[in-house]
Amino acid sequence: MMNRNIENQEPKFFGRRKGRVIRKAKGFLLENMLPQLRVVESKDFNKEKMFGSNDLEVCLEIGFGDGQHIYGQAKNNPQTGYVGVEVFQNGVANLLSLISGIKEGDNLPCKIDANSFEVKNIRIYDDDMRKLFQKIPDNFFDKVFLLFPDPWPKKKHASRRFVNDDNLKEISRVLKKGGLFRIATDHPVYKCHVLRTMYECKSFYWSAKCGDDWRKEPVDWVRTKYQAKAIREGRRPVWFDYINM
């Protein structure tokens, strides 16, 4: 995922930005609904502008995939703001479909008002998280979720893993002191990578209270597509809850 060769150069992205053809309804949502929810400028990194109040908790989800977790969290916690970041266009379109309830084959409205739906507390950045970091003020978020990041299990691809020193420094900066940083993974190589990298990074401590903690779904958990795939394929997900110091 990560390879910043030269200072000030755009970070190189190794995943997919587009997948299957975007069909009619999702194309409509990307064109008409996304601009209303999109986080674009640094001035948007103001809770009041994004969510209409300065007095609320705000959480970040990096690489939300098809959006099930961020959508479920936002629905369960309507008083909390959620910023979701995803480069994969089909995933962004899927989140818009969850929020609006509009699916392929539905009659499309002439206009769409993103604030007319039940879930109003999600804002979206549809590009690379590493480009967004620099626009976010210090101590902004209450929680950061990084769920089933691409494992890049081969040693030669290890520098692409999202859990790395540069990104951890930024996550620690934008997360409040005492804030939660949750990483979920089902991949044995990534489990070891997280344990080692987070142990060496002195900005967080692991909040596990007993040996089995990390094998149990957190109480506020919402299942994701990759988790379901992992379970189907016989891999066991784990959850690392770290606290920012």
Ligand SMILES: C[S@@+](CC[C@H](N)C(=O)[O-])C[C@H]1O[C@@H](n2cnc3c(N)ncnc32)[C@H](O)[C@@H]1O
């Ligand atoms: C393996 S998928 C997991 C998706 C989702 N979190 C889930 O659990 O279903 C990883 C996702 O992270 C996204 N991603 C990877 N690097 C990213 C980056 N630098 N910025 C934003 N999204 C990223 C990918 O596009 C992909 O959708």
